[in-house]
Amino acid sequence: MPELRRDPVSGRWVILSIERGKRPSDFASPSQKRKVGGFCPFCPGNEYTAPPEIVSFRPAGTPPNSPGWTLRVVPNKFPALHIHGELSKRGEGIFDMMSGIGAHEVIIEAPDHRLSLSTMSVKAVEDVLWAYYFRLTDLKKDPRFKYALVFKNEGEIAGASLEHTHSQLIALPIIPKTVQEEMKSSREYYSSKERCLFCDIIRQEIEAGKRLIYENDKYVAISPFAPRDPFETWILPKRHESKFHAPDKSFSSLAEILQTMLKRLDAVLDTPPYNFILHTSPFREEINDYYHWHIEILPRLVKRAGFEWGSGSFINPTSPEDATKFLREAIA
Amino acid sequence: MPELRRDPVSGRWVILSIERGKRPSDFASPSQKRKVGGFCPFCPGNEYTAPPEIVSFRPAGTPPNSPGWTLRVVPNKFPALHIHGELSKRGEGIFDMMSGIGAHEVIIEAPDHRLSLSTMSVKAVEDVLWAYYFRLTDLKKDPRFKYALVFKNEGEIAGASLEHTHSQLIALPIIPKTVQEEMKSSREYYSSKERCLFCDIIRQEIEAGKRLIYENDKYVAISPFAPRDPFETWILPKRHESKFHAPDKSFSSLAEILQTMLKRLDAVLDTPPYNFILHTSPFREEINDYYHWHIEILPRLVKRAGFEWGSGSFINPTSPEDATKFLREAIA
Numbered sequence: 001m002p003e004l005r006r007d008p009v010s011g012r013w014v015i016l017s018i019e020r021g022k023r024p025s026d027f028a029s030p031s032q033k034r035k036v037g038g039f040c041p042f043c044p045g046n047e048y049t050a051p052p053e054i055v056s057f058r059p060a061g062t063p064p065n066s067p068g069w070t071l072r073v074v075p076n077k078f079p080a081l082h083i084h085g086e087l088s089k090r091g092e093g094i095f096d097m098m099s100g101i102g103a104h105e106v107i108i109e110a111p112d113h114r115l116s117l118s119t120m121s122v123k124a125v126e127d128v129l130w131a132y133y134f135r136l137t138d139l140k141k142d143p144r145f146k147y148a149l150v151f152k153n154e155g156e157i158a159g160a161s162l163e164h165t166h167s168q169l170i171a172l173p174i175i176p177k178t179v180q181e182e183m184k185s186s187r188e189y190y191s192s193k194e195r196c197l198f199c200d201i202i203r204q205e206i207e208a209g210k211r212l213i214y215e216n217d218k219y220v221a222i223s224p225f226a227p228r229d230p231f232e233t234w235i236l237p238k239r240h241e242s243k244f245h246a247p248d249k250s251f252s253s254l255a256e257i258l259q260t261m262l263k264r265l266d267a268v269l270d271t272p273p274y275n276f277i278l279h280t281s282p283f284r285e286e287i288n289d290y291y292h293w294h295i296e297i298l299p300r301l302v303k304r305a306g307f308e309w310g311s312g313s314f315i316n317p318t319s320p321e322d323a324t325k326f327l328r329e330a331i332a
Numbered sequence: 333m334p335e336l337r338r339d340p341v342s343g344r345w346v347i348l349s350i351e352r353g354k355r356p357s358d359f360a361s362p363s364q365k366r367k368v369g370g371f372c373p374f375c376p377g378n379e380y381t382a383p384p385e386i387v388s389f390r391p392a393g394t395p396p397n398s399p400g401w402t403l404r405v406v407p408n409k410f411p412a413l414h415i416h417g418e419l420s421k422r423g424e425g426i427f428d429m430m431s432g433i434g435a436h437e438v439i440i441e442a443p444d445h446r447l448s449l450s451t452m453s454v455k456a457v458e459d460v461l462w463a464y465y466f467r468l469t470d471l472k473k474d475p476r477f478k479y480a481l482v483f484k485n486e487g488e489i490a491g492a493s494l495e496h497t498h499s500q501l502i503a504l505p506i507i508p509k510t511v512q513e514e515m516k517s518s519r520e521y522y523s524s525k526e527r528c529l530f531c532d533i534i535r536q537e538i539e540a541g542k543r544l545i546y547e548n549d550k551y552v553a554i555s556p557f558a559p560r561d562p563f564e565t566w567i568l569p570k571r572h573e574s575k576f577h578a579p580d581k582s583f584s585s586l587a588e589i590l591q592t593m594l595k596r597l598d599a600v601l602d603t604p605p606y607n608f609i610l611h612t613s614p615f616r617e618e619i620n621d622y623y624h625w626h627i628e629i630l631p632r633l634v635k636r637a638g639f640e641w642g643s644g645s646f647i648n649p650t651s652p653e654d655a656t657k658f659l660r661e662a663i664a
Binding site for chain 2: 102197276309310
């Protein structure tokens with residue numbers, strides 16, 4: 001019998017169509033292993049093809065926009081929003097609009113075209129997280145922005161137009177709908193219970209165990225109770241933290257659990273395409289008792305179509321309990 | 333300069349990234365014209381491969397599940413939800429779940445494998461709408477169901493696993509999140525204005541004209557103010573109607589406008605993949621003053637990735653005003 005499950009954070013219902021009961025090998029997705037060859041605008045030596053870098057990690061003395069870097073942040077060459085200009089808001093009858101002000105940046109995570117977040121050194125993953133942190137901290141100062149969404153598209157199916165390992169950041173003059181929904185339900189939960197919804201989820205999952213994939217000293221990786229996608233994985237800090245920041249000035253534990261999970265997904269699903277998303281509190285309410293920042297990893301194994309777009313629900317052929325077993329036993 | 337626009341119905345913000353200003357020919361999507369050849373379970377003669385038909389339009393005297401039909405509705409062979417069983421609801425700590433009870437049906441729209449909704453006769457399209465109507469009216473009697481979502485996936489990219497023209501229906505024991513959101517905002521709008529939000533949108537669009545694509549005696553086709561996808565098109569009844577039903581016992585005007593729009597999308601975008609969704613009021617509040625049923629057509633021309641999943645916003649490279657011009661001038 002299939003099952004309907006409600007995600008308490010977003011409020012969406014998910015259909016676990018478990019008889020379709022797919023095992024990892026049933027998902028025939030093209031492996032995202034790197035194929036080297038051809039011109040890549042993100043490779044060292046081709047820095048001139050991108051707009052000038054915003055931040056880079058490079059040896060002292062090397063000039064900006066030249067080789068030698070280990071990580072670069074550059075403006076997106078084809079930005080969805082523009083950084084220059086005034087934020088003007090207006091109406092058109094019953095409709096609301098504003099000028100398309102924002103920042104759209106690309107984090108080039110490593111110079112070597114053959115690497116991915118799961119194959120680079122854990123220290124390099126830590127640097128990627130530092131880059132997110134530096135950019136979020138900087139963009140927060142711009143009074144036009146209310147939120148910055150960090151996300152990664154890995155593989156063409158997941159929306160990556162370039163193979164070279166990178167993530168993106170879009171700063172927005174609005175709080176995204178998805179984040180607003182999560183804020184709302186966690187605020188309501190807190191106001192009735194005086195406890196953080198995510199803290200309660202973490203506590204329950206650690207006790208129950210059946211959706212607990214992995215934990216280290218500071219973080220936990222779980223299969224969410226109502227996953228949209230097969231093998232969807234969330235990474236959360238065990239202690240209540242409302243904003244993504246560097247606890248004890250270190251991202252080492254986060255880099256460790258993030259890479260461990262990506263390595264395991266690679267092992268179980270043969271280097272699948274995936275998206276990940278960093279959800280943190282909006283800039284103007286970064287410190288609060290009810291929201292709990294986290295990373296959502298969504299392997300792109302099944303198509304979303306009319307039902308998903310029309311309902312906001314999802315049909316998932318793999319239960320999170322099964323996914324947990326595979327990911328727990330995976331040897332990366 | 334890009335623009336941020338808010339859809340007043342769903343509340344989602346859309347980024348119109350208009351410098352990317354894509355013309356129809358920039359969307360290289362594989363044409364969905366039919367390729368005949370190979371075994372098709374929906375073709376006449378192969379009725380035995382599907383579960384027994386629920387409804388069919390066929391000459392008097394021909395036995396069910398045999399050739400001769402012009403339209404068939406069958407249960408989905410791999411249903412996401414099960415029709416038999418009791419609807420049981422329970423909690424698991426902070427989580428909510430229920431048994432996966434529902435109906436998952438396939439509407440085989442025509443016997444001829446070469447046809448699509450845009451190339452069959454307009455009378456055949458009318459029959460498809462009648463089939464939706466009969467199934468909705470029937471499923472409504474089942475007290476376990478709160479909603480039935482009718483949708484169509486046209487083309488592999490849009491999620492169709494079989495080429496033979498068909499749509500689907502999923503009856504659910506819940507009201508889908510997307511419909512709930514639309515109900516909520518139209519209820520709020522009505523309670524402050526005593527007017528239907530959709531009626532106001534239609535009035536404004538007819539007056540302004542710049543997003544009005546086509547109208548006939550009873551229906552209007554518009555590009556929504558904040559479209560998720562390039563060439564997204566909505567079809568709405570001009571008069572307030574809260575539920576999809578047969579006005580004056582006829583679907584002829586709806587068939588005419590639906591096919592006209594699909595023909596124009598085919599002409600402008602070279603037979604693109606698309607999804608369409610029928611949004612009508614939930615079974616238990618079918619007659620009301622605030623919700624207005626409609627069809628949303630979403631051509632699948634751009635990929636949705638980390639940003640869309642993480643934000644609930646969309647980046648659309650074509651303004652609805654441009655899309656309107658192309659669709660208005662299209663000769664199908």
